[in-house]
Amino acid sequence: MNIVRFAYRGLVATGVLDGEDVYRLDGDVFREWQRGTHVAPLSEVQLLAPVQPSKIVCVGRNYAAHAAEHNAEVPKEPLLFLKPPSAVIGTGEVIRLPRLSRHVEHEAELAVVIGRRCRHVRPDESAWDVVLGYTCANDVTARDLQFSDGQWTRAKGFDTFCPLGPWIVTDVDPRAVDVIARVNGEVRQHGNTRDMVFAIPHLIAAVTAVMTLEPGDVLLTGTPAGVGPLVPGDVVEIEVEGVGVLCNSVRAEADVPGD
Ligand code: MG
Numbered sequence: 001m002n003i004v005r006f007a008y009r010g011l012v013a014t015g016v017l018d019g020e021d022v023y024r025l026d027g028d029v030f031r032e033w034q035r036g037t038h039v040a041p042l043s044e045v046q047l048l049a050p051v052q053p054s055k056i057v058c059v060g061r062n063y064a065a066h067a068a069e070h071n072a073e074v075p076k077e078p079l080l081f082l083k084p085p086s087a088v089i090g091t092g093e094v095i096r097l098p099r100l101s102r103h104v105e106h107e108a109e110l111a112v113v114i115g116r117r118c119r120h121v122r123p124d125e126s127a128w129d130v131v132l133g134y135t136c137a138n139d140v141t142a143r144d145l146q147f148s149d150g151q152w153t154r155a156k157g158f159d160t161f162c163p164l165g166p167w168i169v170t171d172v173d174p175r176a177v178d179v180i181a182r183v184n185g186e187v188r189q190h191g192n193t194r195d196m197v198f199a200i201p202h203l204i205a206a207v208t209a210v211m212t213l214e215p216g217d218v219l220l221t222g223t224p225a226g227v228g229p230l231v232p233g234d235v236v237e238i239e240v241e242g243v244g245v246l247c248n249s250v251r252a253e254a255d256v257p258g259d
Pocket of ligand 1: 058059060107109139220222223
């Protein structure tokens with residue numbers, strides 16, 4: 001099942017995508033729901049970020065080949081950091097390159113969407129029970145600030161630095177799917193989730209050993225090798241096999257208040 005959030009003629013709602021058509025989702029996507037009435041063809045709705053998380057928890061260096069390209073060790077336990085909810089945008093929205101950075105990079109990632117409130121989840125098969133589904137993410141990073149600051153809040157936290165989408169897929173097995181980044185149609189990253197250092201149950205256990213995860217919270221599972229720069233005018237696509245393609249254009253932050 002594919003779950004969308006969309007805007008259509010003034011209606012902003014969660015819906016169900018079936019083929020090329022969007023339907024209402026009646027009920028609570030995290031509890032009981034059923035498919036409602038037809039809304040419109042997919043081509044006529046504006047897709048929004050598929051969730052509005054209370055937090056986005058990320059893991060660094062979860063693919064050995066990516067750690068190696070930064071001459072960094074693979075961590076002995078998951079290296080966790082946060083992105084703020086204000087960084088989230090959906091497919092089709094614009095990534096704004098901030099004036100504070102001279103070097104912004106894409107990071108293609110599989111995103112896990114949490115389906116139920118949880119704490120102290122065990123790192124075994126039971127961890128899958130707290131997952132609603134999966135979407136694509138771009139862990140956009142101001143690489144220069146990441147290195148100069150020594151911690152990652154600014155580098156990872158700018159507005160528009162967490163594209164998510166295009167939708168949530170609930171019935172894909174995420175353990176061996178390709179994770180791809182394309183910039184202007186050229187493949188820049190092409191990894192597979194089977195190469196994660198820490199698998200998804202281990203990541204969920206590590207996060208929930210620290211904090212409660214809420215329905216709609218998002219876990220970014222790390223990026224494979226091949227990260228690279230984004231410049232104004234680029235179009236960056238993040239594809240996760242069996243999930244979909246998240247597409248965003250890139251422009252410089254305008255020198256005006258509010259941008
Ligand atoms: Mg990342």
